[in-house]
Amino acid sequence: MLKNKAFILLLLTAAIVAISFWFYNGYKSGIQTTNEKLREGYTLVNEWVLPDVLDEISAIAWLGDNLLACVQDENGILFFYNLQTRTIEDQLVFAGDGDYEGLAVLGETAYIIRSDGELFIVENFRSDNATTSQYNLPISASNNVEGLAIDAPNDRLLIALKDKDLFNNSYKGVYAFNLTRKTLIEEAVYKIDFQSEAFNNLKTHKIKKEFRPSEICIHPLTKHIYLLEAKSPKLLVLNNEGEAIDLHFFDRETFYQPEGITFSDEGKIYISNEASSGPPTILEITLQ
Numbered sequence: 001m002l003k004n005k006a007f008i009l010l011l012l013t014a015a016i017v018a019i020s021f022w023f024y025n026g027y028k029s030g031i032q033t034t035n036e037k038l039r040e041g042y043t044l045v046n047e048w049v050l051p052d053v054l055d056e057i058s059a060i061a062w063l064g065d066n067l068l069a070c071v072q073d074e075n076g077i078l079f080f081y082n083l084q085t086r087t088i089e090d091q092l093v094f095a096g097d098g099d100y101e102g103l104a105v106l107g108e109t110a111y112i113i114r115s116d117g118e119l120f121i122v123e124n125f126r127s128d129n130a131t132t133s134q135y136n137l138p139i140s141a142s143n144n145v146e147g148l149a150i151d152a153p154n155d156r157l158l159i160a161l162k163d164k165d166l167f168n169n170s171y172k173g174v175y176a177f178n179l180t181r182k183t184l185i186e187e188a189v190y191k192i193d194f195q196s197e198a199f200n201n202l203k204t205h206k207i208k209k210e211f212r213p214s215e216i217c218i219h220p221l222t223k224h225i226y227l228l229e230a231k232s233p234k235l236l237v238l239n240n241e242g243e244a245i246d247l248h249f250f251d252r253e254t255f256y257q258p259e260g261i262t263f264s265d266e267g268k269i270y271i272s273n274e275a276s277s278g279p280p281t282i283l284e285i286t287l288q
Contacts, residue, residue, distance in 0.1 A: 041248055045268075046284040048086055054079060055275040059103035059148070059215060060260040060282065061110070068262065068270065068282070069125075071100045071112055078110060078125060083282070094122045094132045102148025102215065103260070104157060111157055113148045116141040119157075119177065137177065137184050139166065146259070147174075147216035147227065155179050158189070160213035160227060172211050174225070174242070190225070190242030198236070198244035211236060214259045221267045228261045228271065235261075235287075248287055255283075 050057060056072040063069055066084040071077070076095030079088050094112065100120075102113040110125040117139025122132045139145055139161070147160025157177040165173050166188075173188030192211055214230040224245070225238040233250035250258065260272035273281045 041288050042250070043286045043288070044254065044283060045286060048081075048083060048282040050081070050272075050280040050282065051088060052275075052280075053088070054081075054280045057272045057274055057280050058101045058146070058259045059112075060262045060270060060272045061103045061105040062262045062264050062270070063105065063126075064265065069103060069105055069110060070260070070272070071103050073099045073101055073115075073274075076100060076112075076120070078112075078122070080126075081282070092122070092125060092130055094125070094130070095120055095134075101146040101259075102159070104148045104150040106150045106152055111148060111150065113145050113159065115144050115146065117143065117145055135177075135182060139184070147213045149216045149218050149225070151176070151218060156185075156189075158216055158218070158225070159184075160216040162212045162214065172213075174216065174227075190238060192227075192236070192238070192242075192244060196244040198247045215261045217261045217263060219267060220263050220265055226261060228258055230255075230258050230274075233258050252277075 054070060054072055056074050057070055058073040059071050061069045066082055067089070068081045068083065070079040070081050075097050076093060078092040078094055080090045082089050099115040100112050101115050104111045108124050108126060110122040112120040112122065117137040119135040119137055120132055122130055124130050142164050143161045143166060144163040145159060146162040149158040151158050156179055159175045159177060161173070165171070166175065172192040174190040176185045176189045178185060211227065212229055212231050213227045215228045217226050219226060223240055227236040233252060233255035235248040235250065236244060237246040239245050255271070255273065256278055257274040257276040258271050259274050262270050269285050269287070271283045271285060273283065
């Protein structure tokens with residue numbers, strides 16, 4: 001009797017192992033198939049593995065001549081990374097430690113925003129005479145600011161909130177900071193409408209209709225607005241009127257923590273990954 005029980009137990013164990021193996025491989029195969037399809041939406045042109053000091057890289061901005069300005073979400077330091085030499089050329093301390101998430105550059109002025117809405121304006125940031133001023137915006141940590149873009153023709157910064165909207169939870173708003181008056185415009189300048197056709201594929205990808213921007217940037221040629229999301233890696237494109245016109249999905253293997261996006265003057269796309277399931281990276285891609 002004991003031998004029979006032991007034999008039956010052995011059979012059950014073998015069956016459980018076989019079923020688990022089948023489910024795991026089917027699940028893994030499903031992920032691989034999904035990732036392969038997602039990779040069809042873009043081409044990886046180049047990749048830069050960054051030094052450990054940029055493990056928490058949260059934003060990047062194009063400076064020209066293969067140079068990017070970078071911030072990370074722990075220290076108030078601007079890093080200058082050279083794509084050609086693959087090294088950090090220089091750095092500038094502009095403030096103390098903090099959760100710095102957004103970066104935009106206009107001429108010799110750099111704008112950095114902390115997740116709680118504190119805005120830092122660093123003038124002459126590439127010289128020995130850099131000066132920093134601060135503005136406390138009516139934004140809280142619960143809003144979790146992660147996106148900042150320069151909109152020079154309209155004399156403003158665009159601000160993207162990752163979490164709670166300032167006034168309305170029925171849409172995701174993009175807000176503006178007037179550079180002349182140094183004030184936040186209370187009404188959202190763009191309202192992301194989740195009912196637009198661009199979001200139809202969210203259901204196909206089994207993602208609920210929401211968007212949590214990790215960065216925002218304006219294309220230098222088309223002037224379209226690009227919003228990056230890290231949670232479920234994707235890239236939303238708005239036209240000049242703020243209407244959603246395209247939504248690109250990214251695979252998690254390559255875009256494991258995409259937090260920053262910038263464009264070269266010619267429109268090349270650069271996206272930065274924080275260290276997560278891989279090292280911190282900058283990726284140059286083209287969209288299909």
